[in-house]
Amino acid sequence: MKRAIFTVVIMSTLVFLTSCETKVKVQKEKDSNTIENKIPKSINNPTTKVVLASEVDWSYLNPKRKDKAPMAGTLWGDRKGTEATGFLLKPKDGFSSPPHIHNVSYRGIVISGLIHNDDPAAANMWMPSGSFWTQPKGHVHITSAKGVNTIAYIEIEKGPYLVLPKEEKFDSGERPVNVDKSNIVWLDASEVKWIDKAGASIAFIWGEPKTNQLNGSLIKLPAGFNGKIYTKGETFGAVVVKGAPEFLGTENKTLETGSYLSSKGEALHNISTKEEVVFYVRTNGEYNILSK
Known part of the structure; x- marks a missing residue:
């Protein structure tokens, strides 16, 4: 009887120890799979670059319209070249463009102020900071701004970025998107x-x-x-x-x-x-x- 009890105690101890070892092993596997353990502590030859907004060179977005056009400041790429490009757009308070098209599609993010971008006949839908929109190439639209320091970020995947008259419109098959920050x-x-x-x-x-x-x-x-x-x-x-x-x-x-x-x-x-x-x-x- 004593020997049977002793055997049960030993078996119970072994099961307990095995269970503990399994839990430790599982925890170690979980720990090794955390984000932190997958990321190096440092990077050799880092390629990081910083462009401060205060360092940007500004010029007219549409040189033909001069001060009637928004200002633009390139962050990366070359909007006058053929490469992908990102630039800041700075329209004056109360700015509203004439109906026009672009030769390339673009994406936009509102940084400050309010931006409206839509069909010329559409009611104003003012997008605040953090809102996102896309403008398909060839589609006639207007862009308006409200605010003394309205700035947006504009991005194209292929240049050059041109402003063309509405008479040159064409259907690219794309459709515009406007997403308010609340959505x-x-x-x-x-x-x-x-x-x-x-x-x-x-x-x-x-x-x-x-x-x-x-x-x-x-x-x-x-x-x-x-x-x-x-x-x-x-x-x-x-x-x-x-x-x-x-x-x-x-x-x-x-x-x-x-x-x-x-x-x-x-x-x-x-x-x-x-x-x-x-x-x-x-x-x-x-x-x-x-x-x-």
Whole structure:
């Protein structure tokens, strides 16, 4: 009887120890699969570049109209060339363009002020900061602005970017999109594997984010965030839509709204915030956001 009890005790102990070892092993596997453990501590030969909004050179968007046209400041690329380009658009308060078309399609993000972009006969739909729109090539439209410091970010995939008369309209097969900031859908760490529990969130606004094709998204970082954005995409560009984050590098820089952060290939972008910050991101790969 005593021997049977002793055997039961030994078996129970072995089962308990085995269970503990299994739990430890599973926990180690979970720990090794966390975002932080997948990201390097540093990157050799970083390719990160920063363009501050205050460093941008401004010129007339449509030189033929001179001061009747908005100002434009290139952040990357060359809107007069054939390459993909991103630039800032700065219309005056009360600006309203004549009906016109473009030879290329573009995407836009409102940074400050209010923008209306639609068919000439459409009622005004003023889009505030954080709103997104697309304008198909060949479609007749007008663009209007309200606010003393209205700025938008404009992006094309192929240049040159030209303003042409409405008489040259054509149907590209594309259709315009206007998304007010109130209709942006934000996802947090419980829904997106790319971010840890740092309070950050992501909104996917165009393209397929799980492929190596170009796609666009918004990143929202909370006040007091201190962490990293890790990217491996061959193309990565981020424009500050809201706030003034600190970029922590060999030389710390404050990225005022409209500033541009970019990299090619594997890169770590160290960011800290005092207030809520929103980035617009154009990339051809996944990225990760984690706190330190």
